Amino acid sequence: MSLDLTSDLLQINFKMPQGSKNGMYSFDRYKLDVEKLMLYRDDTEISLPPKIVKTLAVLIENRGSILSKDELIEKVWVDSIVEESNLSQNLYVLRKTLGAKPDGGQYIETLRRRGYRFTSDVQIMERTPDLSNGTEAKTSRTQIGVEREGNVLRLVDWTIPERLDKNAIATPDAPASRKSSLLKYTFAIILYAAAASAATALYLYSRPENVTSAERHADLTVTRLTTGNYVRDATISRDGNYFVYNEELDGTSRVWLQQTGRSQRVEIIPGGKWPICCKTFSPDGKFIYFLVTGAREKRNDLYRVATLGGMIEKVLEDVNSHVSFSPDGEQIIFQRYSAEKKSASFIIAASDGKGDQRELLASNEQFRLVYAAWAPDGKKIAFTSATQDPRSEGVCSLSTLDLESRAINPISNERWGTCYRMEWLRDGSGLVMIGTREGETNSTKRDQVYFISYPAGRSHRLTNDGNRQEYQSLGVTNDGAILAVPYSRSSQIWSLDANGDSRTAVQLTTGTADGRGSIAPLPDGRVGYTGRSGDAINVWIMNADGSNQEQVGDAAAVQDLNVTPDGKYFVYANESGKDSVLYRMGTDGSDPVELSTSEEFVIDSTVSPDGARLVYDVWKTNGNSHDVELRNVPFNGGESFTLTRDNCGVPHFSPDGAYVSCINFSRPKVAVLSAKDGSTVAVFDAVRSALLNSGAHWTPDGRALVYIVHQKNVSNLWKQPIDGGNPEPLTDFTNGSCYSLAYSWDGSRIYVARGDEIRDAVLITNYK
Structure with a gap:
């Protein structure tokens, strides 16, 4: 639904310096209405949270000047106390929305340890009827409308x-x-x-x-x-x-x-x-x-x-x-x-x-x-x-x-x-x-x-x-x-040595939901992952150092992501309406093909190391609970069979392809099954406070399983030896939460999606 802000928005009175009589600016393809806190690209409205638009307005009205983090926060969040992460997120969204300047540079320049500066030439405009009350603007809903200001919310x-x-x-x-x-x-x-x-x-x-x-x-x-x-x-x-x-x-x-x-x-x-x-x-x-x-x-x-x-x-x-x-x-x-x-x-x-x-x-x-x-x-x-x-x-x-x-x-x-x-x-x-x-x-x-x-x-x-x-x-x-x-x-992707030493951890992405659903490293060193763009959860890819991040394909509700051993295809589950279907597409986003039927509700999958077979879980409602079964199918089509009906999901192939790990949700426990016939090879009690929705991942040598454990409000990776030894911590993070993990193909690095969880009780009043 297009937002007609001139007639429907309860007006917000921001105390901001006015560089333009009508609060209208233009730069390159963009027009900014400071009074309405609206941004347009080629006269098409870009639906952004007003606080993000206000961040841009403050930068433009102080163009040419360097604003420190504290100055920018003070001007955007008047009379409010916020964390620096709020500003970082606003700048991230602005840079992603504006893209590069015609000369390839950034509109918002970061000066290390000094602050930020708007770098483009800006023209002051007179307000025109089609950007105010008279004409309904076209809308491009690329972001969710979110606005914070003091102690007030609007609906x-x-x-x-x-x-x-x-x-x-x-x-x-x-x-x-x-x-x-x-x-x-x-x-x-x-x-x-x-x-x-x-x-x-x-x-x-x-x-x-x-x-x-x-x-x-x-x-x-x-x-x-x-x-x-x-x-x-x-x-x-x-x-x-x-x-x-x-x-x-x-x-x-x-x-x-x-x-x-x-x-x-x-x-x-x-x-x-x-x-x-x-x-x-x-x-x-x-x-x-x-x-x-x-x-x-x-x-x-x-x-x-x-x-x-x-x-x-x-x-x-x-x-x-x-x-x-x-x-x-x-x-x-x-x-x-x-x-x-x-x-x-x-x-x-x-x-x-x-x-x-x-x-x-x-x-x-x-x-x-x-x-x-x-x-x-x-x-x-x-x-x-x-x-x-x-x-x-x-x-x-x-x-x-x-x-x-x-x-x-x-x-x-x-x-x-x-x-x-x-x-x-x-x-x-x-x-x-x-x-x-x-x-x-x-x-x-x-x-x-x-x-x-x-x-x-x-x-x-x-x-x-x-x-x-x-x-x-x-x-x-x-x-x-x-x-x-x-x-x-919040979730960003980090890379660290395979020995789990947190001192080697390097942050690769800055999004709000990067890798939270899944991370899928490619054999050539690049990294595929799930990421959010507006309301959609898409497939993304980047270099091993976090550079050249880009969305691939059009899937908008991706729940799991894997890659074939030859690096040619992504395999993912995409939910659409009543279905969650397994797909294969090129790692460049080309030629998506269904691998499961619409009769199956699929969430997680794993590809065998030789690329010949695919194991995925199918979920069925059973009263107030859900039944899960694993199916083993040829990757390129052929006869399939049920691996297990024992409520075991989130499968992962072992490095040699002989076994599949899965999570038994009825207990919960970590199970190891024969990839050939589904017989149970081993079952392990999960560590208390284990977060098993990402499954149990095999170490590169196949001697242990790694999963996430959340204790004392901190998440770390734990390692369960296959020979039955006691589980022990692999990583030593002292803060934050982990959501998913994956080993690089050469086994030298672990990629972890981790970030901060914030949870507080609130009281909502004055809503009628």
Whole structure:
């Protein structure tokens, strides 16, 4: 959607030196409107975050002068404290957007240890009608609109609902003729990883043309509640006085209670090795309910503890979601999953766990129930449901169930890619939900906080700074304040000696998501990797020293990347709509060819050292979980066979091609299989706090497997000897997080995607 900033943007008053009466400049093919904070190339609008455009404006208005980092930060972020990385990212985006000058030089010059200078000739312009209110400019949406300014945010994307399709869902206590209105849901695999914006933010606000000016919203405010704590699974009491969250350290969960607006906190649940999640305050604020996964029972049980700490009491067994309370606090509703039936149900029970439990609603073969929220009037339940088919085109549906008539009605007619935890506003005027609109699953708009009005069902996104929101962290106070936990994960590619000595590490890239999905070194020394460009995740390639970085091919949702031993082809999985299909293309981006069928949902693959065979994983939905199998196929076509159906994925061939490593997600463990027949050769327990989504990579000599372990808030590579010896650290990084790794073809270097994770709880207000 094109942003008409002259009519829809809530205006921002920046105090900037005015070199032009109308704030209009031109240089080469570009025009800059300082007043509107808009940049144009050949009269085509380039949609950039206003703070990035402001960075360019400050440089141009001080052209010829050298601005130090501190001076530039002070002029761009007036009255705000930000890290240098914010400026570095703005300059990176500007350089990438502007490209080279006609003479081959850079528009923005870096003078070592001195600062930055704008180098192009600039002309001052008079404002013209077609760049102001009169004419709609063409739009090139090359970047995501993100704006930070003090403690204020502005919103984006009103959506006008489309008509909802209707499908059946079983209601055990209601006549079979009753129908629910449900939409389809896209397949998504949730990796519980982390980090949140440590600063407050200002957002762009836009709306469709047929939304009247009366529907504009006031400035939205975000207040940071924590300062650098590694926050997970947070929620807030209804009176807003306290919030609670987890911290994970070396596999130990600690639950902290903190007074809102204060830095002091109290540990209310002793640290332990058991996973704790899905916390909810009781309506009166006296108790915190939470789930614990038992090591022996392999199920989730519901517990509660007094808010200020005390005896921990077991309430119910076999609970698979956070609980939602009836208005009087006497009853709770939650999801329960039956592995035997491979079906989920919503259950109503007494909040103290006593008495009978009643099944309210059950999944059917088409749809599974996900989350439920009891309405403030006590008369209905809001719930989300999703299709069982991971390849379904559609979306999660939002509906209400009338507790008296059992009628099911849609809340929102919009199409959703994901829908997670949701909470009602206490006045019943709407719900807040963590979710993703259809088609945005692989974009920076995934997993955002939405307000959905009721009964109109209109939604607008409250967050849009490029960070995802933790899907289990949500809470709403009596006055409508929203607690959320955004997280950001910057990722750059580093190269270091194969012995893991961090002192040899050299940073090769400066992007925000370089190599986070995958790194694929080529035999000729170049390095392929996944990288983000706007909302797309593409294939990129660079020289071994990080020079000549360029995008190859048009794939826009790349999930994994490999290269053939002859260096001729990239092999990658690309998600499109309901499919995730394996492709082969030339390393120059030419001739993409499908290697798997659209009937398979493929994520990870590996090519044998002789280039003759390909092993890849196929994911299938099975109730509330996923089944994974490995398939072995000839690279150039021919008879294929299933290597294993034992939920083992993320395969990697051994250097001699005799074995395949994979991650058994059911345990989790690292397994070694025969590449010939899939028989199990060895199984290793993963180190506690291992991050196995990148798999276990073989060392060049084939004697060990290397994977990522995150301990004490730092990621390092660990090495597991194949002969069964104890695992030990390979690298010795003292900060940052690692996401993926790969050895160079000659075995002399390790490439690692690593960066910083930021995660803090925030409070969102003034959004209606």
